[in-house]
Amino acid sequence: MNVLRLAAIVSCFLLQHGLMWLHADDSVKYIGSDQCISCHENQHASFLQTLHSKTARFTDVTLEPDAGEFKHQASGHRYRVEIADGQMFHSELRLSDQGEPLGTTKMQMSVTLGSGTHSMSYLGRVGDFHIESPITYFSDHRSWGISPGYDVADHQSFRREVTVNCVFCHVGSIKQAKHDQYKFEIVEATIGCERCHGPGELHAKHHRENATTSDTTGYDETIVNPRALNRELSEAICQQCHCQGIFELETVGKNSWDFRPGLRLTDFRVDYQLQTTGGSNSLVGHVEQLHRSRCYTQTETLTCITCHDPHDPPTSDNKVEYHRKKCYQCHGDDACGEPHPQRIATNENDCTDCHMPRRDTDVAHFALSNHQIGIYPRTNLKLAAVPDPSTNKVAPILDISHLSAVERQRLAALSKYELYRRRGGDPKFAELMLNATESLIQIKQQGNADADVDAALIWLAREQGAIPIAEDLAKTVLTTETDTDARIVAAHSLARIYLDRGESRKAIPLYQMLQQLHVDASDSYFLGLAQQNDGNSEKAIEALLQSLEIDPSQVAARRALEAIYESLGRMAEADAQRTTAERLERLKSKNFETP
Numbered sequence: 345m346n347v348l349r350l351a352a353i354v355s356c357f358l359l360q361h362g363l364m365w366l367h368a369d370d371s372v373k374y375i376g377s378d379q380c381i382s383c384h385e386n387q388h389a390s391f392l393q394t395l396h397s398k399t400a401r402f403t404d405v406t407l408e409p410d411a412g413e414f415k416h417q418a419s420g421h422r423y424r425v426e427i428a429d430g431q432m433f434h435s436e437l438r439l440s441d442q443g444e445p446l447g448t449t450k451m452q453m454s455v456t457l458g459s460g461t462h463s464m465s466y467l468g469r470v471g472d473f474h475i476e477s478p479i480t481y482f483s484d485h486r487s488w489g490i491s492p493g494y495d496v497a498d499h500q501s502f503r504r505e506v507t508v509n510c511v512f513c514h515v516g517s518i519k520q521a522k523h524d525q526y527k528f529e530i531v532e533a534t535i536g537c538e539r540c541h542g543p544g545e546l547h548a549k550h551h552r553e554n555a556t557t558s559d560t561t562g563y564d565e566t567i568v569n570p571r572a573l574n575r576e577l578s579e580a581i582c583q584q585c586h587c588q589g590i591f592e593l594e595t596v597g598k599n600s601w602d603f604r605p606g607l608r609l610t611d612f613r614v615d616y617q618l619q620t621t622g623g624s625n626s627l628v629g630h631v632e633q634l635h636r637s638r639c640y641t642q643t644e645t646l647t648c649i650t651c652h653d654p655h656d657p658p659t660s661d662n663k664v665e666y667h668r669k670k671c672y673q674c675h676g677d678d679a680c681g682e683p684h685p686q687r688i689a690t691n692e693n694d695c696t697d698c699h700m701p702r703r704d705t706d707v708a709h710f711a712l713s714n715h716q717i718g719i720y721p722r723t724n725l726k727l728a729a730v731p732d733p734s735t736n737k738v739a740p741i742l743d744i745s746h747l748s749a750v751e752r753q754r755l756a757a758l759s760k761y762e763l764y765r766r767r768g769g770d771p772k773f774a775e776l777m778l779n780a781t782e783s784l785i786q787i788k789q790q791g792n793a794d795a796d797v798d799a800a801l802i803w804l805a806r807e808q809g810a811i812p813i814a815e816d817l818a819k820t821v822l823t824t825e826t827d828t829d830a831r832i833v834a835a836h837s838l839a840r841i842y843l844d845r846g847e848s849r850k851a852i853p854l855y856q857m858l859q860q861l862h863v864d865a866s867d868s869y870f871l872g873l874a875q876q877n878d879g880n881s882e883k884a885i886e887a888l889l890q891s892l893e894i895d896p897s898q899v900a901a902r903r904a905l906e907a908i909y910e911s912l913g914r915m916a917e918a919d920a921q922r923t924t925a926e927r928l929e930r931l932k933s934k935n936f937e938t939p
Contacts, residue, residue, distance in 0.1 A: 350439035351722060365606040368563050372376050374517055374543040377536035383551065384537075386547040390655040397533045398459035400514040403466065405432050408456065410479050412488045418497045419689050420931070423479050425488055434466060434477045436501055438897060441929035441934050445610050447896035447924070449502045449899060455530065458513045465491055467506055470894075472527045473863045474506040498932070503895055505863050509592070512600050513585035520601070524828040540654065542568045542605045568701065570604040575647050579631075580609035582648040588629030588739050591766065593758050595751060616738040616759050631741060635716035639674070646674075664694045671695045737778050738763055750792050757783035761800040769807060795821070796829035802837050815841050832861050832899070843870060848877035853888075865895035874905060881908050899928045 345395060357640075364373065364563040371571035381388045391397050400409070404429050413424040435450035451468035462484065466477040478501055480491040494500065507525040516532030516539060541936070547567035567622040570578045584603060598612040604741050617632065640646050651670045658666035680695075686692040700713045701720050711780060738759050745754060760780035767773045781804045784797055791800075805814035814837055820937055821834035839854035858864065868891035875886035885908055891901045902925040911916035 365542065365568060365604070366442075366546050367544075367567065367609060368604055370602075372543045374538050374546040375545050375548060376532055376620060377516065377538065380537045380544060387428070387655055388537075390657075391537070392658075394460060394657045395459045397837070399535045400455060400457050400511070400530075400533045402530075402533055403432055403453045403456045406603065408432055409486075411462075414488055414490075416490050416495075418490075418495055419499070423490070425479060426852055430465070433477045434468070434502075436478065441931050442927075444927055446891075446927055446931070449896060451475065453478065453500055453815060453855075455511075455515075455533070457511075467511075468502070470863055474528075475502055476500075476504040476506050476510075476864065479503065480503075498897075501895065501897070503863070503865065508551055509600055518601070521630070523826045526828060535585075535925070538606055540568070540570060541831055545917075560734060570605070570649055575644065577606060578647050578649065579609070581605045582652075583609050583615075583631055583742070586617045586629075586648075587631045587741055590738065591618040591762055593749070593755055593762065596754065596796075608746070608903075610742050610744050612738075612742055614755055615741045617741050617764075619735050619739055629741065630712075630715040634717075637715070637717040643674070664692055664696075667696050669695065690918075727735045727782070736763065738771050750790075753783065754787055754792065754794075754797065757787060758796060758800060759805065765803065777807065780804065781808070795825050795827035798825070799827075799830040799833040802833050806841070807836050811841055814838075815931060828861055832858065835861070836867070839870065842878060843874055848874040852878065859890075863894060865891045865901075867891075867902075868894065869898065869901050872901070876904070876908060881912060884908055899925050899932070902928070 358429050360503050377388075380897045384847050391500050406553050406919055408427075409425075411425050411427050413422060417423050420441070421441055422439065424435045424437070426433045426435070432453040433450055435448060436454055437448050438446040440446055451470075453466040453468050455474070456464055456886050457466040457467065460481075460483050462482070464483070465754040466479065467474045468477060469475065469580070476491070478491050478499060479492045481487075482489050490499075504669040505526060508520050508528050508867035509525065511518065511528075511530070514535070516534055517530075518528045519531050521527040544567065550564075550566045568581075570581050573581075577739065580603075584600070587609075592615045594613050595611060600613045601611055603612040618628065634648075649780045650673070651667065677684070682690070684693070691697040696713060699717050699719065700715060716778050733878050740755075744755070747755075757780055760776045761784065762775040764780060766778070767778075780800070784793075784801050786791055786802070787797055788801060798817060802814050802817050802821065805811075805817065818838040818841075822838070825831055825834070835854045835858050839851040839881050842848070842851040842854070852871065855874060856865040861869070865870070872884045872887035874892060875881075875887055885905065888901050888908075892898060892905075895901075902921045905927065906918045909915070909921065
């Protein structure tokens with residue numbers, strides 16, 4: 345065999361299995377999409393026609409919908425979008441059951457998330473932290489409304505912190521404080537070239553220095569072409585953002601932002617889904633749906649980019665024909681059981697309308713195409729195989745058999761802990777807590793614990809009343825760990841232990857630390873209690889007012905302020921807090937009373 349031909353075959357094999365991508369080394373830098381355009385003008389022009397190019401932007405009022413307002417029926421509060429001085433502001437006016445004002449939160453928006461095809465959501469800033477707005481623009485209805493997940497009487501308002509994982513599927517690149525999920529700056533606002541092709545430093549350098557050379561093998565180890573990958577590695581690029589589970593766990597020492605195209609996604613992150621009653625995973629996500637399709641299981645070549653070409657998107661005029669041609673790559677026109685005239689009359693011979701029908705989701709205003717390709721009745725198009733909300737089992741969406749036994753054991757234990765925590769500590773799921781605790785202790789005793797394992801053990805130990813264990817482990821984490829999430833769990837647990845013991849002076853610096861680590865009204869509230877218990881009323885008032893700035897709906901913080909003001913003889917301020925607290929109590933009672 346020709347030596348060059350053999351080299352090409354070997355190179356192809358190694359590239360497909362992620363063994364020769366030079367950009368995989370962490371030292372290779374991302375250079376930004378702007379550096380790609382000069383050599384790839386046509387690809388860039390086609391990319392601008394895709395939704396990937398519109399996933400996020402720094403908020404620009406010239407591109408945003410008009411101002412507006414609405415009343416949220418579940419809570420009774422009013423929400424307003426205003427444009428002033430070239431900036432967008434979102435505000436929430438909380439009202440009592442009698443329509444009396446209970447407080448207002450107003451925040452300037454800095455980042456717009458979403459292409460606008462279905463909706464647009466917004467982020468504001470509080471110091472170093474990004475906060476999600478409860479207000480969303482729904483394009484189909486051309487109206488402002490409450491954000492998905494907020495349509496309940498008592499929602500997170502302007503209190504939901506946004507982490508680096510929250511923006512992963514919307515922004516192109518970030519600059520993150522080391523080991524800190526909460527402090528980051530957005531560098532490239534929209535999904536760009538390097539999210540699918542890998543960091544471009546070596547590629548740009550190679551071609552600038554070798555402008556006249558050609559690649560005889562057809563492969564370039566300095567950059568990724570997804571079509572040169574095997575199916576698993578090609579799909580991993582799409583699965584970064586389109587693998588929809590109930591939660592995800594990072595592999596030890598890694599996170600989603602460490603992933604680079606050409607590598608396995610599951611070496612960095614594992615996505616979990618609730619199991620259905622019958623034991624199989626839910627088919628709600630596109631990845632699971634596609635993987636259950638006969639079109640997928642009966643071939644080795646069908647993958648995401650078979651139908652979705654990132655550089656050749658359909659237009660509104662040719663969408664039906666575009667997707668029909670994709671189907672015709674494998675199926676002839678005569679493969680359909682319906683006569684051609686009937687197909688034309690039904691839906692203009694739209695293959696996807698019958699075989700990938702759009703179905704309602706549990707998110708208001710949203711319907712998505714079913715990616716489990718098959719034959720469906722024209723009625724009852726609700727989601728099939730919805731996860732059983734009462735189940736106590738989750739499973740990885742993707743295969744993780746290649747991970748080490750130690751890592752699989754760690755992930756299994758953490759998945760039980762995470763599900764139990766998300767169940768709010770419901771006693772019905774106590775078996776999850778016990779199983780997670782037993783497995784995590786075993787991992788710790790084997791010397792395989794990391795920050796995530798230690799944080800879970802602290803939370804579980806305190807949950808089960810094993811206070812000495814929680815205290816010792818929390819002290820160790822605060823001494824040795826730099827991971828922000830682990831430090832938050834440790835500091836919060838240790839501070840509450842001290843507060844419950846009456847050792848308020850020890851709790852104060854921990855709550856002050858927590859105020860620097862993230863935005864949480866409860867930290868400032870408990871700091872206020874600790875300061876008051878330590879005899880410093882003025883600092884207690886300061887902390888409690890900070891807590892109400894984050895969450896003005898807190899009754900407990902207002903009652904604490906009422907008591908402190910009364911003790912200081914500041915009766916007008918005490919009366920103001922009492923009045924607002926009473927109105928909040930009546931409102932909460934009305935919102936949560938049983939019909």
